[in-house]
Amino acid sequence: MRAVVSAGLWAVLSMSGVGALAAQTDTDAVRDTTRQRLATLLASYEPAQEMHFQRSGSEPFDIVGSYDRHLFYASRLEIIVTVTTKQTIGFRVYPYWHGAHINLNRVRRPSVLMQKLLRDADQSFFHWAVNPDRDVFAGFTFTLESGFPEDAIDIVIRSIPLLDRSVGELAPLIE
Amino acid sequence: MRAILPAGLWAVLTLSGVGPLVAQNDPNAARQITINKLWAVFHAYGKELHFKFHSVKDPFTIQAFYDKDLRYTQRFEIYVSVTRQQTIQFRIYPQFYGDYYDLDSASKPDSLMERVLRFSDKSFFFWAADENKDVFAGYTFTLESGFPEEAIKEVLRSIPLLDSSVGELNGFME
Numbered sequence: 001m002r003a004v005v006s007a008g009l010w011a012v013l014s015m016s017g018v019g020a021l022a023a024q025t026d027t028d029a030v031r032d033t034t035r036q037r038l039a040t041l042l043a044s045y046e047p048a049q050e051m052h053f054q055r056s057g058s059e060p061f062d063i064v065g066s067y068d069r070h071l072f073y074a075s076r077l078e079i080i081v082t083v084t085t086k087q088t089i090g091f092r093v094y095p096y097w098h099g100a101h102i103n104l105n106r107v108r109r110p111s112v113l114m115q116k117l118l119r120d121a122d123q124s125f126f127h128w129a130v131n132p133d134r135d136v137f138a139g140f141t142f143t144l145e146s147g148f149p150e151d152a153i154d155i156v157i158r159s160i161p162l163l164d165r166s167v168g169e170l171a172p173l174i175e
Numbered sequence: 176m177r178a179i180l181p182a183g184l185w186a187v188l189t190l191s192g193v194g195p196l197v198a199q200n201d202p203n204a205a206r207q208i209t210i211n212k213l214w215a216v217f218h219a220y221g222k223e224l225h226f227k228f229h230s231v232k233d234p235f236t237i238q239a240f241y242d243k244d245l246r247y248t249q250r251f252e253i254y255v256s257v258t259r260q261q262t263i264q265f266r267i268y269p270q271f272y273g274d275y276y277d278l279d280s281a282s283k284p285d286s287l288m289e290r291v292l293r294f295s296d297k298s299f300f301f302w303a304a305d306e307n308k309d310v311f312a313g314y315t316f317t318l319e320s321g322f323p324e325e326a327i328k329e330v331l332r333s334i335p336l337l338d339s340s341v342g343e344l345n346g347f348m349e
Binding site: 088104110111114115117118119121122125127128129130131132134137139140141143144145146147148149150151152154155156 | 278284285288289291292293295296299301302303304305306308310311313315317318319320321322323324325326328329330
């Protein structure tokens, strides 16, 4: 029997409101192993080196990075990679617009922006989401049921800078 | 050299707007292998979970329905596609009185959009809207690291649980 909560079970538990209970059965050791593999990958994979990943000072299972080279639209991309208690790896990429997150409270046309984000989520590699502060981010979630997806993670990392183009399409709706 | 486009290159091309041009050169052999594997999983595991699977005109898409013990949606209509870019995409459309959750039909479309964008932050599935503005829950597998059979089973198991999320959306539709 596996010691960790599987991704699907996490989905089940999250949606049925008992995620916190399930998380207690998880072991930090498993997360730590995943985090170490992830950290090794991020340190060795050349495109990731440009993102200057380092362990978060506040969240032990977060690895944070930033990318600001050759961007036309976003001032930078803030990247948070989280190894969850549910055996998933979540990438969150927050585009910065003039030095701040894109926030639904501040954009000029929030309704059109949200519709654009939902359409992009249909067509693109990344999906879009909004956090509790109404900041907009692009995301991708890996389940680990079938092992550590090293090659697929490489691909996500390579794709992160290309989010700049999507940010450009959002620009008229932001200001 | 691989004959198929890796998912990341697809991401690159999609985001740079040149996906369709490259896709024309993609052979279907790898897609056929993947769809066969999917059918095998669904036949062996999906029926056990009370999904009803169907072929559709597109040979690389499988349609499914789920309607067992749902409280808020009448049924889920599911499309599982193997893309030219070697990804597997799940699209799960909840139904509201026989129709999709359409942004044009919603009484509070802004609230609906924000809620599903919040779901995408919190939940296993992401949410999106198609070209008809119909809202669906989705999950995408890249196949760079092999065919993720166990993870696919977990997605199938999780689909019925979307019903509780759908329950939160009904107030924006009526």
